[in-house]
Amino acid sequence: MAPSVPLTERKIRLSKPAIVWILLLLPFALAMVAMTIGRYQISVLDTVKILLSPISPAYAGDIPEVAKRLVLQIRAPRILAALLIGASFGATGTAFQAIFKNPLVDSNILGVTTGAGFGAAIAILLRGTHWQIQISAFLFGLLAVSLSFFGSRLYKATPLLVLTLMGILVGSLFSSLTALLKYMADPLDSLPAITFWLLGSLTNITWRSLPVLAAIALTGLVFFWFLGWRFNIISLGDEEAKSLGINPVHMKMMIIFAATLMTAAAVSISGVIGWVGLVIPHAGRMMVGPDHKRLIPATIGLGAAFLLLIDLIARALLPGEIPLGVLTGLVGVPLLMGLLRKNRTGW
Amino acid sequence: MTVLLKAQNLSFAYQAQKTILHDINLSVKKGEVLYVLGPNGVGKTTLLHILAGLLAPDTGQVTLADQPLGTYPAQKRAQMIGLIPQLHMPAFAYSVKEMVMMGRAPHLGWFSSPSEADESVVEEALEQVGLYELQDRPYTSLSGGERQLVMIARGLVQKCHILLMDEPTAHLDLSNQHRILEIVNQLSHQGLSFIISSHSPNDALAYADNVLLLSGGWVTEYGPPKQTLTEPIISSVYGIQTEVVFDWLAGIAVPKAVVPRRPLKLVPESLIEPGSRLNQVYEQSLVSPQIILITGLSGAGKTTWCQRLAQSAKKMGVTVAGILSPGIYENGRKLAIGARDLYGGEERQLAQLREKEDATLATPRWVFDPTALEWANQKLGSAPKTDLLIIDELGPLEFLRGVGLTEGLSRVDSGSYRVACVVVRSSLLPKALQRWSNAVVVDGA
Numbered sequence: 001m002a003p004s005v006p007l008t009e010r011k012i013r014l015s016k017p018a019i020v021w022i023l024l025l026l027p028f029a030l031a032m033v034a035m036t037i038g039r040y041q042i043s044v045l046d047t048v049k050i051l052l053s054p055i056s057p058a059y060a061g062d063i064p065e066v067a068k069r070l071v072l073q074i075r076a077p078r079i080l081a082a083l084l085i086g087a088s089f090g091a092t093g094t095a096f097q098a099i100f101k102n103p104l105v106d107s108n109i110l111g112v113t114t115g116a117g118f119g120a121a122i123a124i125l126l127r128g129t130h131w132q133i134q135i136s137a138f139l140f141g142l143l144a145v146s147l148s149f150f151g152s153r154l155y156k157a158t159p160l161l162v163l164t165l166m167g168i169l170v171g172s173l174f175s176s177l178t179a180l181l182k183y184m185a186d187p188l189d190s191l192p193a194i195t196f197w198l199l200g201s202l203t204n205i206t207w208r209s210l211p212v213l214a215a216i217a218l219t220g221l222v223f224f225w226f227l228g229w230r231f232n233i234i235s236l237g238d239e240e241a242k243s244l245g246i247n248p249v250h251m252k253m254m255i256i257f258a259a260t261l262m263t264a265a266a267v268s269i270s271g272v273i274g275w276v277g278l279v280i281p282h283a284g285r286m287m288v289g290p291d292h293k294r295l296i297p298a299t300i301g302l303g304a305a306f307l308l309l310i311d312l313i314a315r316a317l318l319p320g321e322i323p324l325g326v327l328t329g330l331v332g333v334p335l336l337m338g339l340l341r342k343n344r345t346g347w
Numbered sequence: 348m349t350v351l352l353k354a355q356n357l358s359f360a361y362q363a364q365k366t367i368l369h370d371i372n373l374s375v376k377k378g379e380v381l382y383v384l385g386p387n388g389v390g391k392t393t394l395l396h397i398l399a400g401l402l403a404p405d406t407g408q409v410t411l412a413d414q415p416l417g418t419y420p421a422q423k424r425a426q427m428i429g430l431i432p433q434l435h436m437p438a439f440a441y442s443v444k445e446m447v448m449m450g451r452a453p454h455l456g457w458f459s460s461p462s463e464a465d466e467s468v469v470e471e472a473l474e475q476v477g478l479y480e481l482q483d484r485p486y487t488s489l490s491g492g493e494r495q496l497v498m499i500a501r502g503l504v505q506k507c508h509i510l511l512m513d514e515p516t517a518h519l520d521l522s523n524q525h526r527i528l529e530i531v532n533q534l535s536h537q538g539l540s541f542i543i544s545s546h547s548p549n550d551a552l553a554y555a556d557n558v559l560l561l562s563g564g565w566v567t568e569y570g571p572p573k574q575t576l577t578e579p580i581i582s583s584v585y586g587i588q589t590e591v592v593f594d595w596l597a598g599i600a601v602p603k604a605v606v607p608r609r610p611l612k613l614v615p616e617s618l619i620e621p622g623s624r625l626n627q628v629y630e631q632s633l634v635s636p637q638i639i640l641i642t643g644l645s646g647a648g649k650t651t652w653c654q655r656l657a658q659s660a661k662k663m664g665v666t667v668a669g670i671l672s673p674g675i676y677e678n679g680r681k682l683a684i685g686a687r688d689l690y691g692g693e694e695r696q697l698a699q700l701r702e703k704e705d706a707t708l709a710t711p712r713w714v715f716d717p718t719a720l721e722w723a724n725q726k727l728g729s730a731p732k733t734d735l736l737i738i739d740e741l742g743p744l745e746f747l748r749g750v751g752l753t754e755g756l757s758r759v760d761s762g763s764y765r766v767a768c769v770v771v772r773s774s775l776l777p778k779a780l781q782r783w784s785n786a787v788v789v790d791g792a
Binding site for chain 1 (some may be wrong): 396399400401421422423424425426428429430432437438439440441442445448449450452453458460461505
């Protein structure tokens with residue numbers, strides 16, 4: 001007689017498509033939880049009622065006004081922003097790693113984040129409004145990538161390497177300029193503002209910040225998702241892509257354009273949040289493998305869930321707000337190490 | 348049979364004035380296996396890239412199924428021609444199946460992902476190359492031979508008519524080379540055409556329908572392997588003495604392998620001693636002038652070899668002309684180079700050691716006496732036709748710069764001798780063999 005294996009000891013192995021779906025639904029589940037958590041605890045049932053109240057106020061008739069305001073005006077936009085920004089970082093990081101054929105690059109490879117940081121710093125120094133800071137950050141992010149991209153065109157050689165080099169050069173140019181601005185800034189007023197901006201935060205999110213971010217992020221995410229499988233071919237290099245009937249130059253330009261807009265839009269709202277774009281793709285590969293058909297949706301879900309989790313910790317679990325740039329590393333490193341331990345197949 | 352791919356008068360340069368390929372013509376029929384052979388850096392990969400449509404030729408054109416290749420949209424082209432690059436490692440550990448699936452790209456629209464029909468095409472191709480069991484393994488964990496098979500499977504799912512392979516057997520062991528080429532052979536019998544760049548004349552002998560030999564960017568030979576892969580042609584293309592080994596089992600002599608031949612170790616006297624290997628050269632020289640290249644590293648004894656030959660030849664009554672350049676030593680150090688006219692017997696100093704080496708000059712270590720050089724050239728030019736011509740030595744000055752003992756080169760070219768013995772250092776042997784591909788190489792040690 002064959003020894004019967006107790007049900008609990010059987011290892012449940014999820015198929016990769018199933019994992020992708022779980023990763024995609026994870027941020028929504030997490031978002032529901034996040035709506036309820038904060039200084040002011042609101043029950044799940046009440047939260048659902050509040051969320052339904054814009055459709056019919058009758059749903060939330062008995063709930064205090066302060067709870068409604070908290071969920072609808074403060075938590076909801078912040079959570080939505082965290083989801084969009086996290087998803088953007090995850091997907092653009094994956095995209096950049098594919099087109100640069102290098103698992104060690106992230107969304108900032110062409111200097112978009114560093115450029116945006118400079119843009120924000122200069123706007124803060126000039127006492128710009130909240131809006132002006134965002135616009136300045138966005139535009140300087142685009143400027144930095146344009147400099148890297150068109151700078152690399154000056155040199156007629158292996159474009160990928162030159163593009164990477166230009167990205168590094170432009171990145172260091174803008175970090176030097178930012179350092180200069182910090183040196184010049186008023187140490188009691190604008191310097192801390194710049195420093196906090198550079199560490200990233202979602203504190204100041206309101207509904208007003210969302211439409212542009214959502215439009216850019218969602219368009220980009222959909223574009224990447226549909227492109228999905230073709231990232232595989234791009235990641236083999238130009239020659240093979242060409243021999244498989246794909247124009248790698250056009251495709252890379254479109255990807256860089258989309259990824260830059262997405263990253264700039266995200267960074268201009270959240271400030272500099274490093275690390276997500278580098279590590280989420282790795283976590284994704286460990287869970288669903290390197291095939292971009294699954295990896296792109298997986299990293300969209302993972303990125304969104306991760307940033308939401310980080311922001312939740314930042315605003316709720318600790319007294320006083322901790323900048324996101326600090327937490328991404330503190331929370332992310334142990335998470336990634338755990339994944340590494342569980343999954344030895346490498347990438 | 349119909350011609351699938353045809354190239355006419357192709358030429359290509361990466362930089363202006365530095366033409367890599369000149370006037371290439373070729374055509375490939377359905378089911379044909381064409382091998383492109385040639386030394387390293389001769390432009391084989393470039394040619395494949397032009398034929399695959401990745402590069403546009405500067406002049407000439409490629410036609411695919413009677414239509415100019417340039418007029419094909421990229422996707423359409425990829426449905427006809429597949430390219431398998433040299434073995435490489437992608438940055439990401441795609442599974443075998445995912446890797447093969449990429450070959451479906453030419454058949455899928457923008458934004459569409461592979462369907463189940465595509466999956467079954469992939470599985471069929473994996474079955475065909477014998478990798479079905481490995482389909483979930485990471486491509487990066489496979490052996491070189493298996494990776495090459497994956498790439499062939501990718502070419503198969505591309506459903507193309509011609510597969511171009513860039514050195515498919517490089518870095519593979521014997522059994523894997525055989526495995527790959529047998530699959531190529533089978534597929535070609537099913538009607539798939541191949542253009543394969545390779546370093547192995549022997550693979551071409553065994554598997555090619557036609558061979559295109561490239562040398563210096565020009566087509567030196569083009570035709571069936573039995574006619575193109577002969578001793579003198581291989582020797583001149585690769586600059587190495589070779590020997591074709593024949594397969595006698597078939598009843599008729601079938602060329603089976605081309606193997607490099609090592610320089611013969613022969614005493615100089617044997618040239619004029621009847622019955623020896625070197626004497627056969629002397630016998631043949633009754634029909635046509637023969638050239639012997641004396642080779643070896645610096646100080647190996649090349650000059651001594653020639654000296655002994657000249658001495659014993661004169662003793663036997665064989666007439667000798669030429670120039671010998673013995674080193675003039677002091678305390679075991681070569682301080683100067685002499686020049687002895689073997690016909691007249693006069694001797695002069697040809698060159699002196701520089702006090703300080705100067706790498707910027709044509710001769711960093713030696714100061715040549717121009718009048719002595721002129722004298723040597725004049726002596727070489729004025730000597731009458733003799734049985735033996737000995738020239739010691741022709742070096743980079745003569746072969747690469749066209750200066751120095753130029754009369755030596757033209758004298759050897761002219762053939763006014765029965766046997767010419769020319770001293771050439773090992774590094775210049777390819778150059779010398781390209782000039783005189785029939786020469787016999789002798790180790791001067």
